Amino acid sequence: MMGFRWLQPLFGCALLLSSGTVWAADGKARFTPCVACHGSQGEGNTALGAPAIAGQDAAYVQRQLQHFRAGRRGAHQSDTFGAQMRAAGATTLKDDAAVTAVAAYVAALPKTQRAAPVKGDLRNGNNLYHGKCGACHGGHAEGNPALNAPRLAGLDAVYIRRQFSHFRDGVRGTDPKDVPGRQMAMMARTLPTERDLDDVIAFIHQQGRPQ
Amino acid sequence: MKKGLLFGLLAAAVAFGAGAYFGRSTKQDVVISSSTSGASYGGGFKAEGDNAQASKTAATSDVLRSVAGPAPTNVVMVKDGESIQAAVKAAPAGTIIRVMPGTYHETVYIDKDDIRIIGVIEEGRRAVLDGQKKLNDAILYSGNNFVVENLEIRGYKGNGVMGQAGNNFEIRNNIITDSGVYGIFPQLGQNGIVEYNIVSGIADAAIYIGMSDNIHVAHNEVFDSVAGIEVENCRHVIVEHNYVHNNTGGLLAFVTPGLPIKTTVDVIFRNNFVVGNNHVNFGAPGSTVSGIPAGTGMLVMAADDVVIEGNIVSDHKTAGIIITDHAHAQNITADPESDPNSDRVKILDNVMLKNGYDMIPEVRAVLLSEAKGGGAIDIVRVGPSPGSCIINRHQYVTAGLGDFADCDFTNTAGISTYLLPSVPPRKIDPADRGKVAYLGICSGCHIYNGRMIGPPVQVIQALYLDNPQGLADYIAKPVKKRSDYPEMPPQDYLDPQTRIELAKNMHDLNN
Numbered sequence: 001m002m003g004f005r006w007l008q009p010l011f012g013c014a015l016l017l018s019s020g021t022v023w024a025a026d027g028k029a030r031f032t033p034c035v036a037c038h039g040s041q042g043e044g045n046t047a048l049g050a051p052a053i054a055g056q057d058a059a060y061v062q063r064q065l066q067h068f069r070a071g072r073r074g075a076h077q078s079d080t081f082g083a084q085m086r087a088a089g090a091t092t093l094k095d096d097a098a099v100t101a102v103a104a105y106v107a108a109l110p111k112t113q114r115a116a117p118v119k120g121d122l123r124n125g126n127n128l129y130h131g132k133c134g135a136c137h138g139g140h141a142e143g144n145p146a147l148n149a150p151r152l153a154g155l156d157a158v159y160i161r162r163q164f165s166h167f168r169d170g171v172r173g174t175d176p177k178d179v180p181g182r183q184m185a186m187m188a189r190t191l192p193t194e195r196d197l198d199d200v201i202a203f204i205h206q207q208g209r210p211q
Numbered sequence: 212m213k214k215g216l217l218f219g220l221l222a223a224a225v226a227f228g229a230g231a232y233f234g235r236s237t238k239q240d241v242v243i244s245s246s247t248s249g250a251s252y253g254g255g256f257k258a259e260g261d262n263a264q265a266s267k268t269a270a271t272s273d274v275l276r277s278v279a280g281p282a283p284t285n286v287v288m289v290k291d292g293e294s295i296q297a298a299v300k301a302a303p304a305g306t307i308i309r310v311m312p313g314t315y316h317e318t319v320y321i322d323k324d325d326i327r328i329i330g331v332i333e334e335g336r337r338a339v340l341d342g343q344k345k346l347n348d349a350i351l352y353s354g355n356n357f358v359v360e361n362l363e364i365r366g367y368k369g370n371g372v373m374g375q376a377g378n379n380f381e382i383r384n385n386i387i388t389d390s391g392v393y394g395i396f397p398q399l400g401q402n403g404i405v406e407y408n409i410v411s412g413i414a415d416a417a418i419y420i421g422m423s424d425n426i427h428v429a430h431n432e433v434f435d436s437v438a439g440i441e442v443e444n445c446r447h448v449i450v451e452h453n454y455v456h457n458n459t460g461g462l463l464a465f466v467t468p469g470l471p472i473k474t475t476v477d478v479i480f481r482n483n484f485v486v487g488n489n490h491v492n493f494g495a496p497g498s499t500v501s502g503i504p505a506g507t508g509m510l511v512m513a514a515d516d517v518v519i520e521g522n523i524v525s526d527h528k529t530a531g532i533i534i535t536d537h538a539h540a541q542n543i544t545a546d547p548e549s550d551p552n553s554d555r556v557k558i559l560d561n562v563m564l565k566n567g568y569d570m571i572p573e574v575r576a577v578l579l580s581e582a583k584g585g586g587a588i589d590i591v592r593v594g595p596s597p598g599s600c601i602i603n604r605h606q607y608v609t610a611g612l613g614d615f616a617d618c619d620f621t622n623t624a625g626i627s628t629y630l631l632p633s634v635p636p637r638k639i640d641p642a643d644r645g646k647v648a649y650l651g652i653c654s655g656c657h658i659y660n661g662r663m664i665g666p667p668v669q670v671i672q673a674l675y676l677d678n679p680q681g682l683a684d685y686i687a688k689p690v691k692k693r694s695d696y697p698e699m700p701p702q703d704y705l706d707p708q709t710r711i712e713l714a715k716n717m718h719d720l721n722n
Contacts, residue, residue, distance in 0.1 A: 123541065127661075130497035131544035135666030136674075139497050139695040146692040147674070186673040190660070 027105025033092050034102070043112040044156060049081035051159040055111030057143055060150040062103035063180070065093055072175040079171050081162070113208055115156035120202025128196055129203045132187060141207040148180035153208035157201045164188055164197060244602040244621050246520070246560040251625030255477030255516050256425070256447040278379045278402045279356040280633045283307050283325055295319045295340075299326060304354075310338035310362070318342075320704050321352040324636065330361030330385075342367030342390065347700030349390065352377050353651065355636040360384050367391050369700050371410070374400050376651035379633045383407050392656075392664055392697060393419045394436070397426070399472075399651045402634045406430045414493060414697075415500050415664065416441035417458065420448055421655060422472040425629045429453065437494040438463050438503065439485075442514070444472045447629040449479045454486075460503040461488040461527075466513035467499060468537060468546030469658030469667070469722070471650055475514035479623055480522060485509060487526040496695060499663050502541030504529045508566060511553045513537050520559035520623055524589070528569035531607075532558070536594030544661040548722055555598040557618055563589040563607055581610055645712025648705060649720075653713070656699075659722050664697060668720055675718065682714035683707070 031042075039045055042054030053061060067073035074086030093099050130139070136149035143151030152160065166172035167188035173181030191197055283305040289298045291313020298308050305325040312333050317340070319328070328350070330338040340349040340362055347369035350359055357374070358381040364371040371387035374380055374397035384407045387394040394410035397403050398421040406429045410417040417433035418440045420426050425447050432454045433439040439455040441463040442448050455461040462485055464478045485508045494501035503510060506528030511517050512535050524531040537543050537551035545551065567588030592599075592611035600618035601609075639647050656664035657671070675682040687710060689699040702710065 126497075127542055127544050130542055131661040131667060132669065134497055135662065135670040135693065135696070138693075144693065183673040183676060186676055187670065190669055 027101040027108075030092070030098055030102045031105050033088070037088075041112055042106055042109045043114050044159070046115070046156045046158050049084075049159070049162075052112050052115065052154045052156065053106050054109035055154075056106060056151055057145045058103045058107035059145055060143070060148065061106050062099055063148070065089055065099045065103060066096075067175075067178060067181075069093060069099070070177075072178050073172060073181075076166075076171040078169070079166060082166075082172070111151070111154060111208070113154045115154060115205065117205040117209070118157045118198070118202050120199040122199070122203055122206065124196065125199035125201070125203030128191065129200050132190060133200065136183075136187075141204045148183075152204050155204070157205070160201050160204065161197060164191075241605045242602070242617050243605075244560075244617070246602070246621045249621035250619065252479075252518055252557065252559075252620045252623045254447075254479075254623075254626045254629070256629050276404075277381065278404060278630055278633060279327070279358050279381050280325070280379065283327065289338075291315075295328065299323070299328075302326065312336035312338055314339045314341050316341055316343055316346070318346050318348050319350050321350070321354050321357055324355045324357075326352075326354055326356075327358040328360070328362070329358070330363075332361050337361060337363040337386070339363045339365065340367075341365055344368060347391070347698075348373055349387075351375065351704075352380070355379055356633065357381075358383070362386075364388070364390055368698060369393070370396050371413075372396065373655065374398055374403070376400065376637050376639075376647060378402055378636055380404070385409075387417075388412050392416075394433070395419070396421060396655060397423055398655050399423060399637075401425055401637075402631050403427070404429075404630065408432075411435040413437070414495070415498070416463075419443065420445050422470060422650070423448075425631055425634075427628055427630050432456075434458060435490060437490070437492055437500045439488065441465065441500075442475060442478050443467050444470050444475055445478070446474065446476045448477070449481070449626070449629055451479070451481045451483060454484045456484070456486045456488065457490050458488045459490045459492040459494070459500075459505045460507040460510050461485040461524075462509045462522075463503070464509075464511050464514035464517045465499075466537075466549050466551075467658060467661075467663060468513075468543060468549045468551075469660045469663075470654055471659075471720075471722075473546070473549045475517075477516045477629075478514060479518045479520070479626065480509060481518070481520040481623055483522045485522050485524045485527075485531075489526070489528050495664070495697065497542060497662050499542050499661070502543070504533075506530070506569060507533055509533070511535070511556055512540050512543075513549065513551050513553055515550070515554040516557070517553070518557045518559065518623055519561060521561065523562045524566065525562070525564045527566045529567065530591045531561075531563045531566035531589040532591070534590070534592040534594075534596055534599075534611075536596075539593045542662065546660070546722065552595045552597065553599075554596065555600075556592075556596055556615075557599065557620075558590065558601040558615075559618065559621060559623070560603055560606075567591075567608065581613070583608060583610070644709050645714075645716035648709055648713040649716050652702065652705075653717065659720060665699060666693070666696065668717055672718055672720070675714070679714040679718050680711060682717065683710040686710060686713070 037048045037050035044052030068086040068089040074082030136147045141152040167185040173185030285306045289310045296319045304323040307327045310330045349364040350372040353375040356379045360383045363386045365388040367390040369391040371390040371394045376399040378401045380403040382405045387410045389412035392415040394413045394417040396419045401424045409432045411434045413436035416438035417436040420442045422444045428450045429452045434457045437459045439458040439461045443465045466475045489506045508524040508527040508531040589607035590609040600616040659668045687703040691698045
């Protein structure tokens with residue numbers, strides 16, 4: 001019963017995606033179908049499995065949208081939310097221009113920081129983050145376009161944990177054309193335990209917040 | 212953030228200290244030892260083969276002041292306006308290159324044996340190597356029996372003097388200022404002397420002895436740096452008679468996890484002035500040294516058989532001596548092949564005063580857990596340290612030393628040096644040149660699974676997962692991609708074959 005209830009907003013999302021507003025000329029209009037899941041400010045919605053995307057690097061967003069379109073992401077049977085996003089992309093982002101416009105619009109949105117911080121061993125999280133993640137994602141999880149690494153600060157814990165598992169378990173980052181994804185998959189297999197992942201996420205959640 | 216992490220360490224110390232105290236039934240009796248008498252520490256080095264007798268002679272008579280062998284007879288001069296590097300290129304192995312006072316803007320690579328670069332000092336004027344914050348390194352040597360003396364080095368971004376697998380080196384009487392991450396950095400060398408240098412303004416270690424053996428560090432002044440003198444993944448090192456002041460941490464003996472050589476064993480810190488090392492930590496955030504609490508006189512982390520004797524350790528706001536393990540250290544990731552504990556630390560007589568005066572509540576709690584009050588702490592131990600000992604413990608304010616035994620020796624007078632007569636060059640099989648280049652060059656900044664200076668090797672492996680040629684090309688001409696990491700220096704002095712072998716070697720590493 002619960003499962004059906006959380007699917008309801010997704011149907012709404014799909015309906016929006018199929019509406020005529022998708023084909024508006026500017027990025028804001030093209031983003032409209034995305035609002036139902038990702039929020040009007042791109043702040044994300046944990047309950048819907050939609051990550052915060054506001055202020056995310058345009059090249060990263062563009063690359064992921066292309067991956068969804070091409071079936072390089074969201075095609076694995078274990079990636080339910082990815083499959084939804086892939087379906088939405090197939091409907092709404094039918095050409096490169098649409099992808100580029102939406103990515104640019106998303107990147108220009110003010111960054112959000114609404115995910116509830118999770119608790120963990122911050123010392124362990126700090127050590128592991130700097131030892132395994134920070135060299136690409138930045139010392140403050142701010143992302144680094146030069147290394148194709150997205151911003152992690154501001155992402156909710158459920159999304160981070162899910163994507164990390166996908167990389168580690170061969171759900172994401174396996175396509176030969178997804179080189180950054182393969183790089184991340186290789187690193188994901190080096191984190192020793194789930195507890196360590198929790199600690200890293202706790203550290204990430206301390207980044208970009210007022211201290 | 213740093214304060215919070217330090218709290219974590221100290222909270223652990225509270226628990227540990229409390230356990231140590233409450234686990235003891237009675238306070239230990241005071242045992243008073245005289246360091247002017249009693250047995251000497253035997254040391255942990257036993258020379259073998261041809262060096263055994265010579266080493267014994269050196270150790271007992273203190274005659275070994277040089278390790279580079281007889282001075283070459285071929286001498287050339289470099290004058291202001293000329294190139295030191297050009298002179299090195301033209302010189303046959305076995306040449307003294309005298310450098311006249313003047314200013315030289317260059318990086319000097321020495322890959323031949325028996326080269327000596329000797330600055331000529333005229334009425335206080337020296338030969339100045341000025342990197343102008345454009346060049347990475349002043350002196351890079353890989354040759355054996357190398358000597359560098361009397362230079363002034365300033366304004367480099369990476370290293371003042373760096374050794375890359377050269378044996379029998381002498382680095383003496385140089386003034387090194389504001390020159391990147393390491394002032395003097397012999398890496399992967401055996402049998403070396405670092406003495407009478409003045410080093411300051413270094414963003415990592417003023418003097419960094421890395422993965423080396425049989426080293427003598429004496430009579431240096433190091434200050435205004437993050438780490439004063441750091442002995443890391445080395446064996447048989449004596450650090451004595453140095454003046455170490457106003458760094459973040461003064462003297463450090465580490466095992467840094469993730470380096471290819473896994474141990475630090477047999478280090479003697481003796482007769483040093485370690486004073487007022489309270490400098491704000493300006494190490495790159497997330498790097499190993501950025502975890503050093505400001506106000507640390509000495510720090511022993513996972514190093515074994517470290518002897519601390521005869522030092523004046525004063526005016527450190529955090530503590531005079533911190534002994535810890537990998538588990539409690541900041542910015543450290545575990546290495547399954549490294550013993551994480553500081554085993555057999557030996558604390559002999561030292562003069563300690565005015566340490567731990569900026570006491571935060573957690574430190575006070577550590578003291579209270581051992582029924583000690585007051586407003587100071589000289590020695591803190593956190594994490595296991597089996598087999599350790601101390602003499603005259605009653606003289607110091609300590610925490611966590613409850614299981615330290617009384618040492619059965621009181622001094623190190625029986626060991627004058629770990630230096631040897633000249634040792635043979637490191638044997639390098641052409642098939643191993645990629646491995647040796649990694650050991651001698653890359654591991655100065657990169658460790659396998661953590662952040663030292665550059666990104667971890669694991670990350671590099673992922674970024675170039677099926678493209679070793681891409682890595683080989685990158686190291687020849689790096690492009691800065693990380694705003695919070697120092698710029699990587701070009702390694703274009705390595706030939707293309709060595710670079711690709713190096714890249715393949717890094718690709719295949721698993722620790």
